[in-house]
Every structure is written in structure tokens, then in C-alpha cells.
Amino acid sequence: QIMLTQQAESLWISPGERVSITCRASQSLLYTDGKHYLSWYQQRPGQTTKALIYHASVRTDGVPTRFIGSGSGTEFTLSIEHVQPEDFAIYYCLQTLKSPLTFGSGTKLEIK
Amino acid sequence: EVQILETGGGLVKPGGSLRLSCATSGFNFNDYFMNWVRQAPGKGLEWVAQIRNKNYNYATYYAESLEGRVTISRDDSKSSVYLQVSSLRAEDTAIYYCTRDYGWYFDFWGPGTMVTVSS
Numbered sequence: 001q002i003m004l005t006q007q008a009e010s011l012w013i014s015p016g017e018r019v020s021i022t023c024r025a026s027q028s029l030l031y032t033d034g035k036h037y038l039s040w041y042q043q044r045p046g047q048t049t050k051a052l053i054y055h056a057s058v059r060t061d062g063v064p065t066r067f068i069g070s071g072s073g074t075e076f077t078l079s080i081e082h083v084q085p086e087d088f089a090i091y092y093c094l095q096t097l098k099s100p101l102t103f104g105s106g107t108k109l110e111i112k
Numbered sequence: 113e114v115q116i117l118e119t120g121g122g123l124v125k126p127g128g129s130l131r132l133s134c135a136t137s138g139f140n141f142n143d144y145f146m147n148w149v150r151q152a153p154g155k156g157l158e159w160v161a162q163i164r165n166k167n168y169n170y171a172t173y174y175a176e177s178l179e180g181r182v183t184i185s186r187d188d189s190k191s192s193v194y195l196q197v198s199s200l201r202a203e204d205t206a207i208y209y210c211t212r213d214y215g216w217y218f219d220f221w222g223p224g225t226m227v228t229v230s231s
Binding site for chain 1: 149156157158173174176209211214216217219220221222223
């Protein structure tokens with residue numbers, strides 16, 4: 001199965017700063033259609049899990065432009081510019097290229 | 113408005129079985145794949161199972177760690193998806209989420225239903 005590694009379990013930052021969360025795949029997530037099957041999700045207490053990014057870099061409807069997905073092949077990054085108080089949450093990557101589908105272990109964004 | 117609601121969780125003894133239900137509304141259920149994802153207390157997300165739609169012959173896929181103990185099914189007439197879990201173990205204790213699958217990402221999630229396996 002494809003393994004996804006989110007090296008950082010936690011990241012401590014101050015509101016207004018920029019942060020990058022990385023996700024590394026054990027094999028390329030590029031499909032023959034030229035798209036990467038890697039998506040990002042946000043989990044906040046008391047709220048349903050929210051999809052932020054799909055195909056590595058496409059924001060879902062309504063997601064603020066401060067959330068930026070990038071990367072290719074096996075290395076992917078979710079960046080958040082000018083982090084807002086509501087962005088302190090846990091972030092997961094997910095690969096949907098091949099079954100079994102797999103999530104990264106999650107990265108918790110914490111207030112410094 | 114898309115709505116997803118899981119039910120059927122609860123306290124179950126080790127070795128027991130449970131059937132979780134996921135009722136949906138607000139979209140054409142027939143068009144979508146559906147998934148179950150779980151999250152043990154204090155742990156990360158774990159994909160459990162996927163069922164595709166009629167166009168894909170309702171094909172099903174399972175996490176390797178659960179294969180043989182879980183069965184995903186759907187009833188398009190009720191816009192619902194189900195997860196049958198058997199031979200439950202303490203490590204199956206988790207919140208079980210139902211998600212709509214847009215084909216390449218999970219675009220809507222339910223609030224989840226808690227399953228606790230304990231004697």
C-alpha cells in the first residue's frame with residue numbers, strides 16, 4: 001500500500017505567520033491523466049472534517065486563498081499564509097490514487 | 113444542502129457485531145462513491161472502506177487491516193450506506209465517519225458515530 005508520511009506531529013507558530021506542512025508518499029501520486037491524487041483535510045474540534053485541497057493544489061469551494069497546496073510526485077506541501085486563529089487545527093493528507101486509500105498521520109498546528 | 117448523518121454506534125462487547133448506517137440528502141446519491149473512515153481516540157484518520165456507484169457495479173474496497181471483518185453496502189433507494197463490522201475488538205473503538213467521495217477526494221463528511229468495544 002502507499003504510505004504517507006507527515007513528519008511533523010506538531011508545529012508551533014504565532015498568528016500571522018506562514019507555515020508549511022509536508023506530506024511524503026512512498027510512491028508517485030501522479031496518474032496518467034496528469035493529476036496528483038493527493039488531498040488535504042482540516043479537523044477542528046466540534047466541526048466536521050473539511051476538505052481543503054484536491055489534486056495537490058486545487059482549493060475546494062470556499063477555502064480561503066491563504067491555503068496553498070503544492071508539490072508533485074511524492075512530495076507535497078500545504079502552506080498557510082498569515083495563519084488565522086481558526087486555522088489552529090489538525091491537518092491530514094490523503095492519497096486516492098490506489099486502494100487501499102491511506103491518510104498521513106496528521107500534523108497539529110499549535111499556538112506558540 | 114448536502115447532509116450526512118451516521119447512526120448505529122454504541123457500546124459493544126468484544127466479539128460482537130455492529131451495523132452502522134449513514135443517511136444522506138441534498139444530492140443525487142446514485143452518482144457518488146461513498147466511504148467509511150474511522151478515528152480511534154486521540155489518533156489519526158484511517159480509511160476503512162469504499163463502495164462505488166452503479167456505473168462501477170457497486171465495487172467495494174477495504175482496508176487491509178479490516179478485510180474479512182467489514183462489509184460496506186448501499187441502498188440507492190434510501191440514499192444510504194452501511195458498514196457491517198464483526199468480531200469486534202478493543203482496537204475497533206473509534207468514531208466512524210461516512211464521507212461522500214467526489215472521485216478524487218472526500219468532499220463532505222458526517223459528524224461521525226462513536227463505537228466503543230468493551231466488556
